[in-house]
Amino acid sequence: xxxxxxxxxxxxxxxxxxxxxxxxxxxxxxxxxxxxxxxxxxxxxxxxxxxxxxxxxxxxxxxxxxxxxxxxxxxxxxxxxxxxxxxxxxxxxxxxxxxxxxxxxxxxxxxxxxxxxxxxxxxxxxxxxxxxxxxxxxxxxxxxxxxxxxxxxxxxxxxxxxxxxxxxxxxxxxxxxxxxxxxxxxxxxxxxxxxxxxxxxxxxxxxxxxxxxxxxxxxxxxxxxxxxxxxxxxxxxxxxxxxxxxxxxxxxxxxxxxxxxxxxxxxxxxxxxxxxxxxxxxxxxxxxxxxxxx
Numbered sequence: 001x002x003x004x005x006x007x008x009x010x011x012x013x014x015x016x017x018x019x020x021x022x023x024x025x026x027x028x029x030x031x032x033x034x035x036x037x038x039x040x041x042x043x044x045x046x047x048x049x050x051x052x053x054x055x056x057x058x059x060x061x062x063x064x065x066x067x068x069x070x071x072x073x074x075x076x077x078x079x080x081x082x083x084x085x086x087x088x089x090x091x092x093x094x095x096x097x098x099x100x101x102x103x104x105x106x107x108x109x110x111x112x113x114x115x116x117x118x119x120x121x122x123x124x125x126x127x128x129x130x131x132x133x134x135x136x137x138x139x140x141x142x143x144x145x146x147x148x149x150x151x152x153x154x155x156x157x158x159x160x161x162x163x164x165x166x167x168x169x170x171x172x173x174x175x176x177x178x179x180x181x182x183x184x185x186x187x188x189x190x191x192x193x194x195x196x197x198x199x200x201x202x203x204x205x206x207x208x209x210x211x212x213x214x215x216x217x218x219x220x221x222x223x224x225x226x227x228x229x230x231x232x233x234x235x236x237x238x239x240x241x242x243x244x245x246x247x248x249x250x251x252x253x254x255x256x257x258x259x260x261x262x263x264x265x266x267x268x269x270x271x272x273x274x275x276x277x278x279x280x281x282x283x284x285x286x287x288x289x290x291x292x293x294x
Contacts, residue, residue: 032273038266057267066243067251074247077161078225084165085221086214089172094202096173097180107177114170118228122235125163149237153244156237160245163236164229171224172217179213180206219283223276248272 042053061067096107116124131137131148140147149155183206191201207214230249233239239246239254246254248268256265 035266035269035273038262039270040263040266042263053263057263058271061264061267061271069243070246070248070251073157073243073245074226077157077164077229077245077247078222080161081164081168081225081229082218082221084161085168085172085224086217088165088169089217090176092169092173093176093180094206096177110173111170113167114174116167118164118167118231119235120231121163121167122160122232125159125166125232126236129159151241153241156241156245160229160233160236164225164232167232168221168224172221175213175217176210179210183209215286216283219279222279226272226275 039057040052040054042051042057043049092110096110113121126134128134129137129147129149131141131150137147137149146152147155149159187205188201191205196204226247227249229247230253233245233247233250234253237245239250249272252265252268252272255261255268
């Protein structure tokens, strides 16, 4: 028989819920409403006079070729970070799931990079790929390859993609490893008896069973690439050279924090919020269909 907790009045549930409601209101709803409000106004250089401009901040953004370039850079950056982080995480999880000596030690070592803050990860890769003092950067220049990611657009984008993906691999590895260990061995053994090799078992059994987790991680990695990679970009390139590594979140920071244009920064924050809400709604819709079909 199921036991349920009941309350005689409303004051105790209200007191228990109040701290969480206050935290949500102060740190989520209030900044959200402020960002939406700022996206419809424009301030003077001193922040004294405020003018309501409607959707002019949005039209100014999308008519700016630099912002359209920033959107394309964000798409390319997010795509490669997501693909690399998911592929490497799945590969490492498949290797760690095998019955080998010291697998627990390997698993622990592979999880450690997730504890590193994105800004610190950026500094680590900066020290490795710096053209003068970096171990890899100096080796490339000594080998005759003209390496200087601070001056060359393609090299800069390559470095920030590698650094951001490396910082997210451990997160994907944990979820993929849990998903692989949840697959019954009897299913794989039956497929092996029927003559299916390791690659065929992986494509026909393992991947379909990991599909819900894969889609969940896909959304999480896209959101990570949109927001949490700010520290990596700031530590490595600061959006340069030029605007080659300037993503949407970094452009919002430059307009709002550096240039003090709160209207444009607010509009960019709302655009990013709409993207995240769309991805989250899509995730719940797909997973809901998956659960209902099962």
